[in-house]
Amino acid sequence: xxxxxxxxxxxxxxxxxxxxxxxxxxxxxxxxxxxxxxxxxxxxxxxxxxxxxxxxxxxxxxxxxxxxxxxxxxxxxxxxxxx
Amino acid sequence: xxxxxxxxxxxxxxxxxxxxxxxxxxxxxxxxxxxxxxxxxxxxxxxxxxxxxxxxxxxxxxxxxxxxxxxxxxxxxxxxxxxxxxxxxxxxxxxxxxxxxxxxxxxxxxxxxxxxxxxxxxxxxxxxxxxxxxxxxxxxxxxxxxxxxxxxxxxxxxxxxxxxxxxxxxxxxxxxxxxxxxxxxxxxxxxxxxxxxxxxxxxxxxxxxxxxxxxxxxxx
Numbered sequence: 516x517x518x519x520x521x522x523x524x525x526x527x528x529x530x531x532x533x534x535x536x537x538x539x540x541x542x543x544x545x546x547x548x549x550x551x552x553x554x555x556x557x558x559x560x561x562x563x564x565x566x567x568x569x570x571x572x573x574x575x576x577x578x579x580x581x582x583x584x585x586x587x588x589x590x591x592x593x594x595x596x597x598x
Numbered sequence: 599x600x601x602x603x604x605x606x607x608x609x610x611x612x613x614x615x616x617x618x619x620x621x622x623x624x625x626x627x628x629x630x631x632x633x634x635x636x637x638x639x640x641x642x643x644x645x646x647x648x649x650x651x652x653x654x655x656x657x658x659x660x661x662x663x664x665x666x667x668x669x670x671x672x673x674x675x676x677x678x679x680x681x682x683x684x685x686x687x688x689x690x691x692x693x694x695x696x697x698x699x700x701x702x703x704x705x706x707x708x709x710x711x712x713x714x715x716x717x718x719x720x721x722x723x724x725x726x727x728x729x730x731x732x733x734x735x736x737x738x739x740x741x742x743x744x745x746x747x748x749x750x751x752x753x754x755x756x757x758x759x760x761x762x763x764x765x766x767x768x769x770x771x772x773x774x775x776x777x778x779x780x781x782x783x784x785x786x787x788x789x790x791x792x793x794x795x796x797x798x799x800x801x802x803x804x805x806x807x808x809x810x811x812x813x814x815x816x817x818x
Contacts, residue, residue, distance in 0.1 A: 518651065531689025548781070559689075565752075566749075566753070
């Protein structure tokens with residue numbers, strides 16, 4: 516590869532959302548240390564997906580991003596239930 | 599408390615005109631390791647590569663992020679190199695770790711932070727993140743890997759880390775490698791469904807220098 520392309524980002528988002536959906540379905544409570552504090556894995560996945568969705572090359576494209584946004588919304592609903 | 603004689607016994611002054619080691623070595627009896635101190639010198643920005651590069655996380659031995667340079671030992675710089683960059687791994691099962699690899703010899707370059715593992719940001723006990731080096735105290739095993747910090751799945755500034763390049767040679771080609779890893783960085787995995795990203799890399803021949811964050815802001 517080299518310089519990232521739109522198709523690369525779409526592939527990343529597809530894979531990330533599939534993994535996120537699985538984590539939500541299995542009620543994941545996995546955490547990790549980000550160098551400062553412990554963070555829920557699902558929260559980091561949501562932040563990562565939002566980050567790639569916000570990139571100009573993605574947000575200004577003609578790709579249908581609704582499935583990705585739906586995954587994020589469902590995950591945020593789940594995260595709100597975590598302690 | 600060690601005597602002065604013991605302290606002197608731990609100090610190794612072995613800089614010679616034709617030797618690469620342009621720093622002071624000493625033996626740490628607690629860690630049983632030969633460690634190094636930077637000598638005064640020029641914190642020169644030796645290597646910079648701001649553009650974003652990307653690669654599939656499809657290796658267990660370090661993914662080449664296509665950020666490389668050739669060591670220049672002719673200018674009298676310290677043999678300690680401080681590196682920082684920004685990076686992340688796309689969403690998926692794994693986190694990431696990184697290291698500096700000598701692409702001329704195939705060896706990993708030792709990180710100055712050694713013997714600090716587990717929850718530390720400087721993880722790395724797996725075989726892929728270690729290197730055995732011949733020292734005045736015999737063969738010793740050094741840490742080479744650095745664990746991610748920040749939001750692992752979105753661009754984040756990584757921990758500034760100093761590497762000992764005194765075991766490499768003039769004009770060797772060094773480069774950044776990243777790898778999907780466990781959260782602690784101790785185990786490296788191949789997972790082609792995740793992608794590694796790196797950008798805004800800066801490296802100095804010396805220890806950490808001020809102004810780095812300004813450079814990064816300017817670069818973006």
